[in-house]
Amino acid sequence: xxxxxQPASVSGSPGQSITISCTGTSSDVGGYNYVSWYQQHPGKAxxxxxYDVIKRPSxxxxxxSGSKSGYTASLTISGxxxxxxxxxxxxxxxxxxxxxxxxxxxxxxx
Amino acid sequence: EVQLVESGGGLVQPGGSLxxxxxxxxxxxxxxxxxxxxxxxxxxxxWISRIYSDGTDTIYADSVKGRxxxxxxxxKNTLFLQMNTLRAEDTAIYYCVRGxxxxxxxxxxxxxVTVSS
Numbered sequence: 001x002x003x004x005x006q007p008a009s010v011s012g013s014p015g016q017s018i019t020i021s022c023t024g025t026s027s028d029v030g031g032y033n034y035v036s037w038y039q040q041h042p043g044k045a046x047x048x049x050x051y052d053v054i055k056r057p058s059x060x061x062x063x064x065s066g067s068k069s070g071y072t073a074s075l076t077i078s079g080x081x082x083x084x085x086x087x088x089x090x091x092x093x094x095x096x097x098x099x100x101x102x103x104x105x106x107x108x109x110x
Numbered sequence: 111e112v113q114l115v116e117s118g119g120g121l122v123q124p125g126g127s128l129x130x131x132x133x134x135x136x137x138x139x140x141x142x143x144x145x146x147x148x149x150x151x152x153x154x155x156x157w158i159s160r161i162y163s164d165g166t167d168t169i170y171a172d173s174v175k176g177r178x179x180x181x182x183x184x185x186k187n188t189l190f191l192q193m194n195t196l197r198a199e200d201t202a203i204y205y206c207v208r209g210x211x212x213x214x215x216x217x218x219x220x221x222x223v224t225v226s227s
Contacts, residue, residue, distance in 0.1 A: 032212070034212035036213040038155075045205060045217035045218065045219060045220060046155060046217055048210070048214060048215045051210065051211060051212075052212070052213070057210070057215055087154075089154055089155060091213070097169055098157060098169060098171060099145075099157040099160075099212075100157065101154050101155045103154050
């Protein structure tokens with residue numbers, strides 16, 4: 001199972017919005033509404049921010065939102081804040097009943 | 111408060127074995143699927159295994175199939191990962207993760223496994 005494709009890096013200024021893409025295939029992102037997004041700060045474990053493409057778990061900021069079109073899922077962060085600077089990973093359930101992660105995107109808040 | 115505490119990591123030679131443990135607290139362990147996810151230094155996470163809440167079904171990533179075994183003891187709120195025939199590419203932080211629908215909502219702090227001679 002190949003990793004999902006994410007841009008290596010994105011950046012934005014405080015207050016702006018950014019979007020991170022996550023591209024897969026018909027066997028994962030395109031085939032199921034089971035895409036999740038995780039935020040990871042250095043030295044910490046990943047934290048769930050979005051699940052089932054668009055749902056936010058309790059405790060996740062409403063500045064984070066998810067969407068999907070075809071084989072590409074997206075994470076949008078609005079009202080960018082310094083604390084949002086982190087690595088972001090997407091993940092999807094697959095047709096093999098396994099899970100696959102993306103390579104990760106480093107978000108820099110300018 | 112949900113807590114997942116892994117242990118058992120360390121330095122092991124290629125071809126060797128290790129058994130990781132994860133003690134869960136703060137939730138009804140026997141009601142949840144559990145996963146192991148690993149993250150090589152400086153790289154992204156990689157899912158490696160899932161076990162049903164009652165332990166009746168397991169599944170593995172191709173890269174560890176036949177070498178790793180996931181299991182659980184619901185009476186002791188503990189998840190295990192038996193790792194055999196370890197390779198250098200198995201070097202990573204190993205996380206115990208609680209299943210949440212088709213996602214994962216709580217991660218342990220991780221335990222580092224280093225495979226090197």
